[in-house]
Amino acid sequence: MVENQIRPVCSGRCYPSLIVQCRDELATGITYRGTQRSPATVVRYMAALSHAFGVAVKEWQWLEDSPMRKVKKPKESRGRVRFLDDDERERFLIACKESSNAWLYPCVILALSTGMRQGELMGLRWPDVDLKVGAIILHETKNGERRRVPLSGLALELLHEHAKVRRLDTDLLFPGNINAQKPIDLRSAFENALKRAEINDFHWHDLRHCTASYLAMNGASLAEIAEVLGHKTLAMVKRYAHLSDGHVSSVVAAMNAKIFGASNGR
Structure with missing residues (x-):
């Protein structure tokens, strides 16, 4: 049943542009705390989606290639370094x-x-x-x-x-x-x-x-x-x-x- 639900969307029609749109909505969206999502958070979402597409390609053969290869990840910050003097x-x-x-x-x-x-x-x-x-x-x-x-x-x-x-x-x-x-x-x-x-x-x-x-x-x-x-x-x-x-x-x-x-x- 799950396969039938996903195949119409993904059989050669997984446009990277759709993923880009979702990426940008995540990046500009507001969290439940009232703050904007950080690039690192968006990258984590994309990593989870990339893993799902990877399984669909390698193990289930639902796709020939992952559309995530064509989607650029947001640039993460250099990382917080806050320590007590x-x-x-x-x-x-x-x-x-x-x-x-x-x-x-x-x-x-x-x-x-x-x-x-x-x-x-x-x-x-x-x-x-x-x-x-x-x-x-x-x-x-x-x-x-x-x-x-x-x-x-x-x-x-x-x-x-x-x-x-x-x-x-x-x-x-x-x-x-x-x-x-x-x-x-x-x-x-x-x-x-x-x-x-x-x-x-x-x-x-x-x-x-x-x-x-x-x-x-x-x-x-x-x-x-x-x-x-x-x-x-x-x-x-x-x-x-x-x-x-x-x-x-x-x-x-x-x-x-x-x-x-x-x-x-x-």
């Missing part, structure tokens, strides 16, 4: 520690220390946490692959303390107050902490940008940052390249010194 981070962590929600501070520390996504962090379960070794195994990630997350320092200390008061009616690390089988919602506590710390234009996902930025500024390579964040390629972490310029310069200087010997700057 030293002063902002100090104010924010103080506000988190003083929050009426006792779990906000350890969750923020864990996010900053590991670069885990909000969904990954909130979905953590005790069987996946090894406090002796200092590691977390994420079974469900955005790219579909398991990822080992190292734990150390303050984050590990806080989890040791948290384990002493863990609830017995759920294996979630951070269960909700009403329903222990669902993760806690820290949205209000997080936003209130930002207000008290007088920090603007900052979202939970930016904690992940903080991790990547701090890694870059402390000499981590793009490949190392990608591994920590769980990216398959370096494309997503190139936005942090400028923050590691000093590290790159020192690496090049060390190479030149070894090959050509020390110089007096001439």
